[in-house]
Amino acid sequence: MQPDQMPDSYRGGRLLYRWQWVKIVTAVLDPETGGEMEPAVFGARCPAPALDVFDAAPEEIEAVLAGNAEVRALAVAALPPARPIIVRDHDAQGNVIAEREVIPEPPAPPVVPLAALKVAAVDLINARVGELRAVHITVTTGQSATYLEKQDEAERHAAGDSGPFPYLEAEAAATGSTLDDVAALVRATAAAWTATNADLEGRRRGALVAVEAAETAVQVYQACTHLRA
Structure with a gap:
């Protein structure tokens, strides 16, 4: 799940998601050596019930929102490196005079x-x-x-x-x-x-x-x- 797909609440509703960074796929281990053949896969999930802002204490709301921000940071860090794109500069006649690689920015949190x-x-x-x-x-x-x-x-x-x-x-x-x-x-x-x-x-x-x-x-x-x- 991309960081920009992790809102704090659904359309500004009364329920706050409790995002957590959890293991989705267990690592594959070598049966002989015990070494890791395939790493575990982690992702953002909401295993706990949502927090109702009308029933919560202020400190609970602050903790949930802070936790969500931490999970978004982990999601950004886990993104694969962006593939560079080629940007070409042209002269007045449309001829390519220079080109360079640009790394796209990762998706921003919502x-x-x-x-x-x-x-x-x-x-x-x-x-x-x-x-x-x-x-x-x-x-x-x-x-x-x-x-x-x-x-x-x-x-x-x-x-x-x-x-x-x-x-x-x-x-x-x-x-x-x-x-x-x-x-x-x-x-x-x-x-x-x-x-x-x-x-x-x-x-x-x-x-x-x-x-x-x-x-x-x-x-x-x-x-x-x-x-x-």
């Missing part, structure tokens, strides 16, 4: 521009917060507005408003509960969700600020740790 990595990280963080919110609330079209309507009705009910309370009354009828019980449940649920959502929003903003301030790819990935459970 480098994702920092700005592009930051854009991907922002999308990744926002999507992750959406997933975490969906654990606590129903995320479907119109549901957010429904929650707000129910919360408003519950607050008006608690303040002594006489109604009408179409959402609360419909839920009470469907569940066999009293209007008072439904209103109390809605208020309690809203209070619990506010605390949860405030925590998520604070961590989301912390992650985005960290991405913006990041000066290296390692720091961009480490920004995702703000969303660790």
Whole structure:
């Protein structure tokens, strides 16, 4: 595998590959002398599960990225010598006036521009917060507005408003509960969700600020740790 085929993550996703330099083919030994007839072949592989940046500690992310860089260096060193190419210089009439051998540069490790990595990280963080919110609330079209309507009705009910309370009354009828019980449940649920959502929003903003301030790819990935459970 070429060094430029060894990304740290798949298209900027949340999973970081853990590249390792492993033996792919065992050396062939002379049965009589024990000498090496054919050398062992090594290559880059990912035998260990990928690291989830949203579950990892900052130092784990740094270690994985540093390890990946070391494996890329080994992959570059293991490349066979590049064959020289002939470069010819021509005069104005197109005649060859000189020629020289040039050794091509080996393939460079993949480098994702920092700005592009930051854009991907922002999308990744926002999507992750959406997933975490969906654990606590129903995320479907119109549901957010429904929650707000129910919360408003519950607050008006608690303040002594006489109604009408179409959402609360419909839920009470469907569940066999009293209007008072439904209103109390809605208020309690809203209070619990506010605390949860405030925590998520604070961590989301912390992650985005960290991405913006990041000066290296390692720091961009480490920004995702703000969303660790």
